[in-house]
Amino acid sequence: MGVETRCGYVRNFYPHPNLPPAWGKELKFRHFVVVNGFSAPLRGSQIKAHGFIGGYLLTGLQHSRRFIAELNIVEGNVELFDSLTITTELTWPLALAIAWIAGEFGHRWTGLPRISIYGLVGFLLANSQAGLLPESVSITLLANIAFGLILFELGYRINLRWLSNNPWLGVASLSEALLTFIAVLLVAQAFGVLLIPALLLASLAMATSPAAILRVVNEERSSGQVTERILHLSAFNCVLAVLTFKVVVGLWVFHNTGDILHALWSSLVFLMVSAALGGLFGVAVPALLSRLGNSERDATVVFAIAVIVLAALTHALGFSPVLATLAFGLIARHRRIFLSQAEKNFGTLGNLLTVLLFVFLASTLHWQAVASGTGLALVLLFIRFAVKTLSVAAFSRLSGITWRKGVLTGVALTPLSAFVILLLEQSRHLDIGLVDELTALAAMTLLLEVIGPVVTHWALVWAKEVPESDRN
Amino acid sequence: MPLEPFNNSASLTFGVELELQLVNLSDLDLTAASPDMLHLLRREKFPGNVTPEVTESMIEINTDVHTHYTELLAQLQLIRDTLVRAGDKLNIGICGGGTHPFQHWAERRIYSKPRFHEVSAIYGYLIKQFTVFGQHIHIGCTSGDEALFLLHALNRYVPHFIALSAASPYFQGVDTQFNSARLNSVFAFPLSGRAPFLLRWDEFEHGYYAKMEDTGIVKSMKDFYWDIRPKPEYGTIELRVCDTPLTVERAAALSAYLQALCRHLLERNEAEPAEDDYLVYNYNRFQACRFGLDGTLVHPRSHESMSLREDILTTLRRLEPHAEALGSLDAFEDLYPVLHEGSDASFLRGQFAASGSLEGMVDAALDRFRKPVR
Numbered sequence: 001m002g003v004e005t006r007c008g009y010v011r012n013f014y015p016h017p018n019l020p021p022a023w024g025k026e027l028k029f030r031h032f033v034v035v036n037g038f039s040a041p042l043r044g045s046q047i048k049a050h051g052f053i054g055g056y057l058l059t060g061l062q063h064s065r066r067f068i069a070e071l072n073i074v075e076g077n078v079e080l081f082d083s084l085t086i087t088t089e090l091t092w093p094l095a096l097a098i099a100w101i102a103g104e105f106g107h108r109w110t111g112l113p114r115i116s117i118y119g120l121v122g123f124l125l126a127n128s129q130a131g132l133l134p135e136s137v138s139i140t141l142l143a144n145i146a147f148g149l150i151l152f153e154l155g156y157r158i159n160l161r162w163l164s165n166n167p168w169l170g171v172a173s174l175s176e177a178l179l180t181f182i183a184v185l186l187v188a189q190a191f192g193v194l195l196i197p198a199l200l201l202a203s204l205a206m207a208t209s210p211a212a213i214l215r216v217v218n219e220e221r222s223s224g225q226v227t228e229r230i231l232h233l234s235a236f237n238c239v240l241a242v243l244t245f246k247v248v249v250g251l252w253v254f255h256n257t258g259d260i261l262h263a264l265w266s267s268l269v270f271l272m273v274s275a276a277l278g279g280l281f282g283v284a285v286p287a288l289l290s291r292l293g294n295s296e297r298d299a300t301v302v303f304a305i306a307v308i309v310l311a312a313l314t315h316a317l318g319f320s321p322v323l324a325t326l327a328f329g330l331i332a333r334h335r336r337i338f339l340s341q342a343e344k345n346f347g348t349l350g351n352l353l354t355v356l357l358f359v360f361l362a363s364t365l366h367w368q369a370v371a372s373g374t375g376l377a378l379v380l381l382f383i384r385f386a387v388k389t390l391s392v393a394a395f396s397r398l399s400g401i402t403w404r405k406g407v408l409t410g411v412a413l414t415p416l417s418a419f420v421i422l423l424l425e426q427s428r429h430l431d432i433g434l435v436d437e438l439t440a441l442a443a444m445t446l447l448l449e450v451i452g453p454v455v456t457h458w459a460l461v462w463a464k465e466v467p468e469s470d471r472n
Numbered sequence: 473m474p475l476e477p478f479n480n481s482a483s484l485t486f487g488v489e490l491e492l493q494l495v496n497l498s499d500l501d502l503t504a505a506s507p508d509m510l511h512l513l514r515r516e517k518f519p520g521n522v523t524p525e526v527t528e529s530m531i532e533i534n535t536d537v538h539t540h541y542t543e544l545l546a547q548l549q550l551i552r553d554t555l556v557r558a559g560d561k562l563n564i565g566i567c568g569g570g571t572h573p574f575q576h577w578a579e580r581r582i583y584s585k586p587r588f589h590e591v592s593a594i595y596g597y598l599i600k601q602f603t604v605f606g607q608h609i610h611i612g613c614t615s616g617d618e619a620l621f622l623l624h625a626l627n628r629y630v631p632h633f634i635a636l637s638a639a640s641p642y643f644q645g646v647d648t649q650f651n652s653a654r655l656n657s658v659f660a661f662p663l664s665g666r667a668p669f670l671l672r673w674d675e676f677e678h679g680y681y682a683k684m685e686d687t688g689i690v691k692s693m694k695d696f697y698w699d700i701r702p703k704p705e706y707g708t709i710e711l712r713v714c715d716t717p718l719t720v721e722r723a724a725a726l727s728a729y730l731q732a733l734c735r736h737l738l739e740r741n742e743a744e745p746a747e748d749d750y751l752v753y754n755y756n757r758f759q760a761c762r763f764g765l766d767g768t769l770v771h772p773r774s775h776e777s778m779s780l781r782e783d784i785l786t787t788l789r790r791l792e793p794h795a796e797a798l799g800s801l802d803a804f805e806d807l808y809p810v811l812h813e814g815s816d817a818s819f820l821r822g823q824f825a826a827s828g829s830l831e832g833m834v835d836a837a838l839d840r841f842r843k844p845v846r
Contacts, residue, residue, distance in 0.1 A: 399561070
C-alpha cells in the first residue's frame with residue numbers, strides 16, 4: 001500500500017459486484033464502512049483512505065451481525081466528496097444556533113430543561129433524520145472535550161472521604177448499580193436479547209448521566225442532600241459502568257478470539273492507563289499551578305487546557321476520556337487546589353460545549369433503531385427507574401436523610417448516561433458487531449435524553465433544593 | 473405585644489449562642505444545608521439546642537445556662553463534636569468566622585419559617601446580606617435595673633469583645649481591611665447601634681418600649697439589633713458584637729471574660745455609667761472593627777487615647793482575681809496569646825497568604841473548627 005492519504009465524505013458506495021444484489025439496497029446509512037480499521041457510518045461520514053489506486057478500496061465492511069462472517073472482507077468503491085467538509089463547517093454552527101434558540105424559547109414556553117431541547121434538536125437534525133449533521137471526527141473530538149470538562153468538574157466535586165464518613169452511601173451506591181445491572185440483564189434476556197449484548201446493555205444502564213445531572217444542578221443552582229448525593233452517585237455508577245462494560249468487552253474478545261492478551265488489553269490495561277493518565281494530570285497540573293502562584297484566573301485556563309489535552313490524548317490513543325478526566329478532577333480536588341466561584345462549569349466555554357455535546361449525542365441516534373427498540377426500551381426504563389429509586393431509598397434513614405429525600409435521590413438518578421454513546425463509538429474499533437443489536441439502547445438514550453433532565457429537575461424542586469424564584 | 477416582665481435570674485450565670493456557617497466541601501461556598509442538618513440532628517438528643525437561622529446556610533446553636541466556665545466549655549465541645557459528626561455524615565462543612573469570605577448574598581435562601589419571611593419582606597436584601605455569623609453571650613441578671621446598669625456600664629468594654637473575637641476580614645470576595653466587617657452589615661439596620669440611655673427598668677418598659685411599640689415600628693425586643701440588648705424573657709443581657717470565633721474554645725473564653733468583667737462591674741467600683749460615655753462609643757467601636765487589636769480607643773471620661781491591645785491587657789490583669797473566684801483562669805490563659813499572636817482575623821489573612829486563595833482560607837477555618845485546641 002502506498003502512503004497517500006485522502007480524506008473526505010462518503011457520498012456514494014458502490015457495492016462490489018460479488019455482493020448479493022439484495023444487499024445493495026440494504027447497504028445504506030445504517031451501515032458502516034471500515035477502512036484500515038477505522039469505521040464510520042456509510043453515508044456522509046468522513047473516512048480516511050490510505051493510498052488506494054483508482055477509487056477507494058474497503059478492506060472490511062461491517063454489516064449487521066448476521067452477515068458479519070460473510071462480510072469480513074468485502075470490496076467496493078467509495079466515492080468521496082471532499083468539499084463536503086465545507087458543509088460540516090456550516091451545518092454544525094447552524095445546528096448549534098438552532099439548538100440554542102430552541103433551548104431558550106422551549107425552556108420559556110414549556111419549562112423543559114434546556115438540555116432536553118438541545119437533544120431533541122440534535123436528533124431531528126441528525127444525519128439519519130433530516131440528514132443535516134454529518135458525523136465527523138472533529139465533532140466527536142469536541143464532544144469528548146465537552147464531556148471531559150463536565151467529568152472533570154464532576155470529579156472535582158466528589159469527596160471520597162464522604163464514603164468512609166458515611167459507609168451507607170457506598171452501600172446505596174453499590175446496590176443501586178448492581179441491582180440495575182442484574183434487573184436490566186434479566187429483562188433484556190427475557191426479551192430475547194443475546195447474552196453479550198444484554199450484558200453490555202445492562203452495564204450501560206447502570207450509569208446516570210453526569211452531564212445531565214451537573215447541568216441541571218448548575219442551571220437550577222440547587223443545593224442540599226439530594227443534589228450532593230446524585231452528583232456522587234452518578235460519578236460512582238459511571239465508573240462502575242465503565243468497569244463492567246470493559247469487563248464484558250474483554251470477555252467477548254476472549255470468547256471470540258481465545259486471545260487472552262487482546263482481552264486483557266482491551267479491559268484491564270485500558271482502564272488502568274486511562275485512570276493513570278488522569279491521575280498524572282491531577283498531580284502535574286496543580287503542581288504547575290502552585291509554581292505559577294495559583295492566581296484564580298490562571299487556574300481556570302490551565303485546567304481547561306489540561307482537560308482538552310487529556311481528552312484529545314486519550315481519544316487519540318484509544319483510551320477512555322471518561323475515566324481519565326474524571327480521575328483528573330478527583331485527584332486535583334484532593335490536592336486541594338480550588339477553582340474559584342466564577343469558573344464553575346468552565347464559564348462560557350463550558351456552556352457552549354454543552355450545547356454541542358447534547359446536540360451531538362442525540363444526532364448519533366438513528367430513527368430506525370429508536371423505533372424498533374422502543375418497546376423493550378420502555379420496559380427497561382421502567383425497571384431501571386424502579387430499581388434505582390427503591391435501592392437508593394432503602395438506605396435513606398441509615399445514611400442520614402428523610403425517606404422523602406431518599407426516594408427523590410433515587411428518582412433524580414433517571415438520566416441515562418450520555419457517554420453510553422461515546423463508549424459505543426469507541427468500541428467500534430474492536431470490531432464488535434453489537435452496536436446494531438442495541439437498538440433498545442438507542443431508544444432509551446433518546447427518551448431519557450429528553451425525559452431524564454425533566455425528572456431530575458422535578459425531583460430537586462420537590463426536595464425543596466431549588467431556590468424559590470427559580471421554580472416553575 | 474407589651475414587653476414581658478423581666479424574669480430575674482441568678483447573677484453571673486451565662487450561656488452562649490453561636491451562629492455557624494454551613495459550607496459545601498466541594499467549592500467551599502456556603503450551602504443551603506440547614507434543613508438537612510436539622511433533620512439529622514433532631515433524630516438524637518442534642519447537647520444544648522440547635523435552631524435554624526434566617527438563611528439556610530446558617531445554623532444556630534446555644535448552650536444551657538451555666539455558672540462555671542469549665543461546664544460551658546465542655547458543653548460547647550460536645551456540641552461541636554456532635555455537629556462535626558453530623559456534618560461528616562452529610563458531607564457538609566461547619567465552621568466559625570464572622571463572615572464567609574466570598575459567598576454572594578444574592579444566592580442565599582431564606583429559611584422557610586413565618587418570622588423569617590416577614591423580616592425578609594420588610595428588610596429586603598438587607599436580610600440576605602445579613603448572612604453573617606455572630607456569637608451572642610447572655611449574662612444572667614437579678615433584676616431589670618441590674619440588667620440596664622450592666623448594659624450601660626459595659627459600653628466602654630464593647631471594643632474589647634469586637635477586637636478579641638474579630639474573625640471577618642473578608643466580605644463578598646474582597647479583603648475589607650476591617651478585622652470585623654460583619655458589624656457593618658448589622659449597622660445597616662435602622663434599629664441597630666446602642667440601647668437608649670435608661671437605667672431603670674420601669675422607665676425602659678413603660679417609657680421607651682411602650683412608646684416605640686405605639687409607633688408600630690417594633691413588635692418585640694427581637695426587632696432591636698442593638699450591640700447589647702436586654703432579654704427580659706431569660707432575665708439576661710445579651711452581648712451581640714462578637715464574631716463567631718473559629719473555635720468553640722475561644723467562644724467559651726470570651727464568655728468567661730465577659731462574666732468576670734460583669735462580676736467586677738457589679739462591685740460598682742467604677743464610675744457610674746453616663747449618657748456622655750456614648751460620645752466616643754461609635755468611634756471606639758469603629759476602631760475595633762477596622763483595626764482590631766491595633767486600634768486606638770478614646771477613654772470616655774479622661775478622653776485620653778490609648779491602645780486597644782494595652783487596654784485589654786490591663787483589664788485582663790485587673791480581672792484575674794474575679795476569674796480566679798469564678799474558676800475561669802484557664803480562659804484567660806487562652807486570651808493572653810491572642811494579644812500577641814493576633815485574632816482569628818489575622819489567622820485568616822495568614823491562611824490566605826499561605827494558600828493563595830479564599831477557598832484555602834475557608835478550608836483552614838473548617839479544619840480549625842473541628843479539632844480541639846487543647
